[in-house]
Amino acid sequence: MEQELLLTVKSWVIEAGEQIKESLKSSIEVDIKSNRRDLVTNIDKATEAFLVDKIKAAYPNDHIVGEEGISDKPETVAGRVWVIDPIDGTMNFVLQQRNFCVMIGIFEDGEPKLGFIYDVMANRFVYGGKSTGVYLNDTKLAPVENTSLADGLMGSNGSMFAHDVHGTQKVGNEAMGVRILGCAGLDFLSVICGEQCGYISNLAPWDYAAGVALSEPLGLKCSYLSGKPYHILDGREYFIVATTQTYQDAMVILN
Amino acid sequence: MEQELLLTVKSWVIEAGEQIKESLKSSIEVDIKSNRRDLVTNIDKATEAFLVDKIKAAYPNDHIVGEEGISDKPETVAGRVWVIDPIDGTMNFVLQQRNFCVMIGIFEDGEPKLGFIYDVMANRFVYGGKSTGVYLNDTKLAPVENTSLADGLMGSNGSMFAHDVHGTQKVGNEAMGVRILGCAGLDFLSVICGEQCGYISNLAPWDYAAGVALSEPLGLKCSYLSGKPYHILDGREYFIVATTQTYQDAMVILN
Known part of the structure; x- marks a missing residue:
């Protein structure tokens, strides 16, 4: 069950990444939010809309929490909640056109189930969770060394x-x-x-x-x-x- | 003349990068220099030796200044001086096995002529100089936008x-x-x-x-x-x- 969800969401995130790369061929429209360092772009918004549409079509009963205002503001963590940041590192995205990522976390009854972090331009994609294992691109990751x-x-x-x-x-x-x-x-x-x-x-x-x-x-x-x-x-x-x-x-x- | 030198040194730097990537398949030997944050590895030393050997064989009259102690300590900047850092970002190299680079600067009578910065793991190689133009991989770079x-x-x-x-x-x-x-x-x-x-x-x-x-x-x-x-x-x-x-x-x- 979670394995199937993993593969579905993985394919959405990769598709979102392709769209972002394509968008970067045109100029980016930047808006300022709360202050000069808090930015949002047309591509953040388009990517959030793309992911939200996918989630709503496939899992209409789930809740969504997201950065760019599409959150349906759930009052409790009961059931399944998707927490999405379509483009994390918007400042890097605007000024460097790299060093940003697409992120999705999926929670059930408040517990983290699956996560997705895709560094689009470096092509480093980490995805998975407790029940599926965690992967970097196609390689399963071992527990992290316990460095001091x-x-x-x-x-x-x-x-x-x-x-x-x-x-x-x-x-x-x-x-x-x-x-x-x-x-x-x-x-x-x-x-x-x-x-x-x-x-x-x-x-x-x-x-x-x-x-x-x-x-x-x-x-x-x-x-x-x-x-x-x-x-x-x-x-x-x-x-x-x-x-x-x-x-x-x-x-x-x-x- | 400088174009020929550019192509020669470019090929050495790429070869050094290949050797570094190959070395990363084995474990790295780390030594502490002046303090716990000042490190040198067997690969820094091997890369410096590789580059110094190439320079001395091809241009025996040139001077060399380098980080890992192979400098011939020229007393003036007269003639051609090679300034090399075989692995810049040694801490990243040791702890991340990426986010480091190979660097060479070539000076003539104190004037910078050619530079080479190779981010080995990200495959981003910037090289060139005033007379040849500056390239990122195979693309010639335009003057940098004058951002405030x-x-x-x-x-x-x-x-x-x-x-x-x-x-x-x-x-x-x-x-x-x-x-x-x-x-x-x-x-x-x-x-x-x-x-x-x-x-x-x-x-x-x-x-x-x-x-x-x-x-x-x-x-x-x-x-x-x-x-x-x-x-x-x-x-x-x-x-x-x-x-x-x-x-x-x-x-x-x-x-």
Whole structure:
């Protein structure tokens, strides 16, 4: 059942990626949302509409939560909820035409079931979940090596690192180095592939839903910085994903 | 003449990249240099030896300056000087097996003539110079769009951004965002490809030699943060590469 859903959604995400690549041959229309660094483009909107249409046609009883305003605002997490970010890393998308990704997380009764993170331009696609296993392109991923903070690279939100929000800079100072990628999905992808030992940021549910569904089956730990469990109907929260060792190491430093 | 040199060195760099990819099938031997974040591997050393052997066999009268100790320590910049970093981004190389590059800069009487930056795993190779034109893989690059700081992404050294060294964090705050890649060559590559409006770091000659040879012909500006011109026999210095507009915008903020 979940295997079938996996293959269906995988094909949608690949199709969305093809459409995005095609769209990049024309110029992008950019709108500013809450501030000059909060952007949305015609391609974000078209990609969300494409995915929402697919979901509604195939699974009309499911709920959808999404970044660009198509959310049907479910009041509880009961049943199946799709959490989608059509283009995560919109700033990179606009200014670099790469280093962005398409993300979908599928939850049932509040539990993460399947996740999809597709780095379209680098052709790195991580998908799967607890019951299906997690795959990078066609290769099944083993549990992530339990690297300590002192032995790994830490991904961070730029502003949290600069201003040492809740001790984020101190955490970075303990690591082998800090990386700022400007795209939550790519940071999750790095942690999932063992390229970073963790990632700290300030995230909305559509920024982490796919990531947690992929991370937890590989032995990674995800929570709000406070240690509180995430909840996909919450608003934006300070968030950490890390190996269990890095999570412990960071929690001693964070406040 | 320079066209012939370009093709020769291009083929060496591609061969070095093939050898690095092959080496990654075995485990990497890592040694610590000055501190836990300053690493060198057997592959850095093998790649430097490969390139130095090629240069010495073909151009025995030239001088070589390199990161991993094979420099013949020229006392002046007279004649032809090769400045090489066999693997730039060694931390990424060790921990990620990607996001590193091979770099060569060729100078004549102190003037940058040709540069080579090869992001081996992403297969992005920028090469060329003032007289030959600058190429990304097989496509000739046009001059970089003169983006302002406020409209672009700024690459930075992590520590300089965290501690606002000479105002680096303030510069980042003016930009659309800050990126920390952990590899000078990849930051130069991003600026050259118009994906970042600039990059500020603390660089040795082998970190910037290839970059300046590629950047200046495309209209980018390179200097020490003090505004002083770079000199390839100097030690490590605070450094900026940027579009001319971003350079002006940053210089007002930097101290």
